[in-house]
């Protein structure tokens with residue numbers, strides 16, 4: 545079975561968007577795919593990320609997102625601010641259960657890879673302990689070189705396997721979009737998959753196949 549942490553260079557870069565599209569594509573191929581977002585913050589009612597991911601896989605939102613916080617914070621910061629603690633041990637047990645249940649398990653972080661899920665414990669540390677490779681999602685435009693390189697460099701410093709980089713949200717308006725893919729490739733040795741900004745929640749057929757190829761399907 546395969547488990548992958550979909551991480552990002554920041555919050556709002558498209559981790560859920562990309563994870564959702566990969567999950568849909570795997571489901572279409574008849575692969576038993578599950579999603580797991582251990583902690584979702586900024587949950588006012590139903591977890592938005594969890595709801596979208598569950599709509600792709602058919603899971604319950606509760607299975608996708610076990611731990612929720614109200615405030616828009618990093619998980620560790622939300623624990624402090626909301627005075628509610630969660631168990632990393634329990635999340636690991638859920639992760640192992642879901643790994644057994646699905647052929648492919650897509651795990652979404654919260655924000656970027658260096659976001660603390662616990663005190664002095666980031667999603668990068670989590671990926672290391674859970675033994676999962678990472679897929680990095682970054683923005684398409686100006687600023688992504690620094691953010692993508694730092695994310696990649698941090699992952700490599702933890703000896704994590706970076707299975708790929710997705711540059712997400714190409715609109716053709718930012719001149720840096722023309723050179724960013726090449727320069728990210730030169731800086732990391734990974735040829736990024738480039739995803740255009742879409743009008744809805746779906747990538748194109750060609751982009752879908754590129755994402756599947758990136759994760760080895």
Ligand SMILES: Nc1ncnc2c1ncn2[C@@H]1O[C@H](COP(=O)(O)OP(=O)(O)OP(=O)(O)O)[C@@H](O)[C@H]1O
Pocket residue numbers: 552554555556557558559560561562593653654655656712713714739740741742743744
């Ligand atoms: N390629 C795209 N085309 C159109 N909309 C996109 C694209 N990528 C992301 N979005 C939209 O941008 C917003 C942020 O994306 P998303 O929620 O996937 O980010 P995220 O990295 O998962 O954020 P978080 O750290 O909060 O989990 C969402 O409304 C999403 O639908």
Ligand SMILES: C[C@H](N)[C@H](N)CCCCCC(=O)O
Pocket residue numbers: 555556584585586615616617618619654655656659
């Ligand atoms: C609330 C938001 N949507 C994310 N889920 C959490 C992002 C945490 C970012 C922390 C930080 O990098 O400062």
Ligand SMILES: [Mg+2]
Pocket residue numbers: 559560561593652
């Ligand atoms: Mg998300």
